Amino acid sequence: MTESNRIPILETTNLTKYYGKSRGAEDVSLRVYQGEIYGFIGPNGAGKSTTIRSILGLISPDRGNVKLFEEDALKIGARLRQKIGFVPSELSYYDGLTVKQLLKYSADFYENGGQARIAPYSERLKLDLNRKINDLSLGNRKKVAIIQALLHRPELLILDEPTSGLDPLIQSRFYEILREEQKRGCTIFFSSHTLSEVERLCNRVAIIKEGCIVNISEIDQLRKLYLKRFRLLFKKGKSLSEIDLKGISELKITKQGAEGLFEGDVRDLMKQLAELPLEDAVLEDPSLEEIFMHYYSDRGESL
Amino acid sequence: MNWNIYQMEMRRNLKSFTIWAGSICGILFLGMLFYPAINADGLLTQMEALFENPMMKGMLAAFGADVTSLGSLMGFYVTYNSMYNVLLGCIFASVLAGNLLAKEEAEKTAEFLFTRPVSRKTIFFSKTAVLYTYITLLSLLFFIVSVASMEFVKKDSPRYPEISAEDKQLIMEQIQNNPQVIYEAFNLTDDSFAEYSLTYASRLLSESSDEMKGMKLDINSMNSLLNEAMDSPEKFFENVLNNPERYMSLFSFEPDQQEEFLEHVRGEQIEYNTMKDSFFNSPEVFLLIFEENTSIALNQFTSEPGSMDKTIKLLKLPEDLEKRIFKKYSVYKLAIICTYIYLLILSMGSIVLLISLLVNRGKSVIGPTLGLVFFFYFLNSLSSLAMGFSTTLSYMGYLSPFTWMDTDINAPDFQLTWWRVLYFILISGLALMSAQMRLKRKDILV
Incomplete structure (x- = not known):
């Protein structure tokens, strides 16, 4: 599909917000198209929440624009939020309500309420509907957050670090649900500080650093950056104290072997490795996390 | 106005309302039960003569209200009883008003509410409707309990033509x-x-x-x-x-x-x-x-x-x-004074709603708002005290909504005065409008 005939569901242009003198976000421009899962990556405090808050109308940006479903969200946000589901990162719900009461309360805000969907979703995520919200663990609260975002069958899901606190089984169910939602045509904006989950799900990612977007790229593109992880096993009694190869970084040497990242033409690496007294050598694709960390620490802007 | 928010907030604040309304009406009723004992042998009626002295009148007015007809059931009601309960009513209204919007931010539930598909204006007016509903209920109860308690102790009251x-x-x-x-x-x-x-x-x-x-x-x-x-x-x-x-x-x-x-x-x-x-x-x-x-x-x-x-x-x-x-007492006059009380509590609630939105996130709202209620209450007391010796000084009381109530219940022409009513409506309206403007522009940071 070409860019021109895809529908932009979420679009920010030069979004800028300062809290007094401290920067929240600066010139954040994003465009998320219909049906994609879009990763929004950055460490804590990088400006993810500021961007999300602006999109949802919780704060008004100093400069820039937010468009949702091709309409001006800063003007008619309330109406547009009918089609949005939001999973916040930190959760606080009204004391004294049971899970069921809260979910009903939430569902009643929407034209496409979806009270009937409360039971199936909670079964799937193993959530007890009759418990009081303030008795819930962080993980269970997160489930409440996820369900309330899904009930009204939103066309855009905004997830702010949705998986923290969920156990692996529930996490995988959650990913399963997200894929279903995507199939249904839902667009998903997924913010996270861990790349591995983004890697698993997302079609495209934006990386935000110190309030500014540093890179927007397709996941596959990121992977093609000729970064390889290598693991070496030395021959017995021939351990090396130093390995001098071109283009390697994050090198860790132990008595038995060494490991690190290599950037460049993989044939150069092979040639150099052939010179070494090795028992075994493993070359693999690094995780996105490693790619991200690699570029983020050395050369952020140029990525 | 969003019915969903309204219902939820009504339910969430019902317990607090029940406790407050119960206490206020209970104190009002029990207070009136003291009347026969205090007025034994027409003691209060005798005291009236003592209070003819304007200085004395001012002193007493500072603690209550009108003392011209202390011995009558109505005089006792206004002087000894209702004013404290009015203060309690105002405190209830400010606690409620403080909780409605500011607590959402303090307890971080604002993120949930403000990301629902409703405008801030709707949220604001739905919450205000809850505040006004409870104040109306409280005032109605206050009126009913006033009449009931008067009926209960009326045989000990001198009759008034x-x-x-x-x-x-x-x-x-x-x-x-x-x-x-x-x-x-x-x-x-x-x-x-x-x-x-x-x-x-x-x-x-x-x-x-x-x-x-x-x-x-x-x-x-x-x-x-x-x-x-x-x-x-x-x-x-x-x-x-x-x-x-x-x-x-x-x-x-x-x-x-x-x-x-x-x-x-x-x-x-x-x-x-x-x-x-x-x-x-x-x-x-x-x-x-x-x-x-x-x-x-x-x-x-x-x-x-x-x-x-x-x-x-x-x-x-x-x-x-x-x-x-x-008559031992007049239901008509009680209705008038309860209407004044109603208007007063409405305007205090509205002012507190505004203040709760001006206070910085995370800071206590209850502190400043209670302070304000007490400030207004004692400003009114001071101005009543000043009435005894300086008319000019007593005008400062008009800074306080309490002073705008007419508590001169034994005056023959005691009635709702249009400019007093207008004052309360204007104050409430202004406070609500500014509060709504403030909320519209506020950044919700949780």
């Missing part, structure tokens, strides 16, 4: 038609004449206090003289004539003017006796007094048990007249 213009005219006509029976119809004795004339004199005194100052007469000692004369005016004149020294200084007579003073006193004595004679002999004087202040006259001339029945029969008045005129 409230004569409509038609009834007054009817009575006057019957008296003019039957002048010969009035002395039989009304319970007229030497004592009742003395009492009436002295009450009249004391009213003259308080109305002409400025003139008295010009004549270098001390109002307080004049009042104590009147009290001395209350038992028997005849004896009082004798006393003055026998021991003139004690009284001369009070009337600014020099010691060498004793003859002149005695001359004056004898003159007054003769005038009093002449008046008394004509009062008992010619209906014209009686009618004049009756016309002047029908309520007081009627009350005093029919104070004996059963005498009103006699009056009604002899003057051929309608049989239900006694019930019509003499």
